[in-house]
Amino acid sequence: xxxxxxxxxxxKCEVYSIDKNEWRYISALPHKRKSASACELTGxxxxxxxxxxxxxxxxxxxxxxxHDTWEERAPMLVGHNGHVMVPVHEKIYVVDRTTTGIxxxxxxxxxxxxxxxxxxxxxGVARPAVLGTWVYFISYIQESSDYLCKRYxxxxxxxxxxxxxxxxxxxxxxxxxxLPKHVLLETSSDNASTVSSPSEYQTSMIMYHxxxxxxxxxxx
Numbered sequence: 001x002x003x004x005x006x007x008x009x010x011x012k013c014e015v016y017s018i019d020k021n022e023w024r025y026i027s028a029l030p031h032k033r034k035s036a037s038a039c040e041l042t043g044x045x046x047x048x049x050x051x052x053x054x055x056x057x058x059x060x061x062x063x064x065x066x067h068d069t070w071e072e073r074a075p076m077l078v079g080h081n082g083h084v085m086v087p088v089h090e091k092i093y094v095v096d097r098t099t100t101g102i103x104x105x106x107x108x109x110x111x112x113x114x115x116x117x118x119x120x121x122x123x124g125v126a127r128p129a130v131l132g133t134w135v136y137f138i139s140y141i142q143e144s145s146d147y148l149c150k151r152y153x154x155x156x157x158x159x160x161x162x163x164x165x166x167x168x169x170x171x172x173x174x175x176x177x178x179l180p181k182h183v184l185l186e187t188s189s190d191n192a193s194t195v196s197s198p199s200e201y202q203t204s205m206i207m208y209h210x211x212x213x214x215x216x217x218x219x220x
Contacts, residue, residue, distance in 0.1 A: 009034045009052055013063075027068050033057060039085040041092060041107065046073075048094060048105075049080035056081045060105065074110045077103050086128045086135050088154055095128065095137060095152075102152060115157050136162075 009032035014023050029047065036050025036057075045063035049056065056079035062071045076094065086093040092105040093115070102116040128137035135152045149162040 007034055008032075009050070026063075027070060030061060030070055030072065031057075031059070035081040037080070037083050037085045037094070039087045039092060041087040042090065044107075046085065046092060046105075046107075048076060048085060049083055051081045055079065062107075073107075074105070074112060076105075077112050077114060084128060084137070086130060086137075088130055088135060089133075091154075093135060093152075093154065095135075104154075115154075116152065116159060 011028040011030070011032045013026050013029060015026050016023050032052065033047075033050030036047055038045060038047045040046075043065060045065065046060060047063070048060045049058065051057065058075040058077075058079045060073040060076060062073050063069070064071065080094060080096050083094055083096045086095065090107070092107070094103050094105070096102075101114065103112050104115045105112050128135050130136070133153055133155045135154065136149065137152075138149050150159055151162060152159045
């Protein structure tokens, strides 16, 4: 939501109607935010964290689609911005782009728990893909300026690194896509310093097979 340091915080929210092919405003957020994250679970929209002009927020709001109202829920354990929210099995997992690990929200009891203390020296986390009890996500290693793919098991609360990519990856173009027994990723291998326009990026599709564990590259 409103990602980037050059965009001011906002409280405006829009919804898109597929049937009418149009956008319309809904009730505004209770407070202005930028770089917040959102997800849908059991017919409700949850929005967490983000930044104000001065600080990183711990707030969590729940949007009631039927009544067009926002309700504040229990705050997160620590503030997050630029993070991702993953709905899995009636719970919401928050994966931060820093080293604060993973925390889990249970709507039924309105409380948070820390489920993984740290993900290592990561900087960015792309939108995850969920397959069964595993959450797959791409993260950026600040020291080596490269990306890697990890997966987190919500039952055992363990995190595993997947096999290396077949080539150097500069950035993640799209979010991971969950397919039966596969996770599909779209990446770019060009160095940003040598690319003058978006059309010069050479993208490729990378598919991770869950049974045999190889990382296969598929042309696009």
